Amino acid sequence: MMVTAALSVATIALMCQFALALPTETQAADASVDFFPVANGGGSMLDKSGGLGEPLNVIISAKSSSAVLTKGGLTLFAQAIGFSTECLGLHIGDPQTANLGDGNGDVNEMGVWRADFGNIAVGTCLESLQGGNHFRAWTQNGSSANSGALFLAANCLTQIQDLSQHHTIIPDGYNIGRDELVAAAVGTHKHPILPLKFTTTSTSLTxxxxxxxxxxxxxxxxxxxxxxxxxxxxxxF
Incomplete structure (x- = not known):
């Protein structure tokens, strides 16, 4: 019963996300470029967390479907490739910030998406204990570099025994998190509930x-x- 209720709530939330993901007439991002290099505007490819940072190791190109480049659209894409929003919408800890060199300076992450183990309603609660892949995201949308591209920090966490403990990144966890996310994304994937299909290609940048x-x-x-x-x-359909 509780699982059914959770799925019903999740379905309603998904329909709202779908509506919010649709492009609007006010979008003015520069889709003629994949992204603007953050260093050109004084930004960094490391986000900020506790005086250090996590690498922004995945970029979703501004040449992607414009709906994907919204928070709602990113959530729908994430759910099609095995990720979803945080367990019961709860987040522990302060948001991380990033400067994408677009004139906005340091801005908070738009959200965190975690491995959902095949259940978009409550699967990320398992990731909170078991560990696994997750990513944070920021939009490059400032007035000086408004590409609309999404910059992601992907990594892979260790397992914890109970909620009094804290996750940490596994050895080589940044490379592994990035590669697992990309492997899940590349190709064509259907959303588990909504009539949406996502097709993704990948290029390596140095x-x-x-x-x-x-x-x-x-x-x-x-x-x-x-x-x-x-x-x-x-x-x-």
């Missing part, structure tokens, strides 16, 4: 993010590779 551990949270080395995803969303 030169945006310095490899190594300098400034990286948990002192975990990463290879400096950024994955550029281009995502197409279509209605498909």
């Amino acid at each position: 030169g945006l993010l310095a490899a190594g551990t300098q400034g990286v949270n948990h002192n975990i080395s990463q290879d400096g590779i950024v994955k550029l995803l281009t995502v197409s969303m279509k209605i498909s």
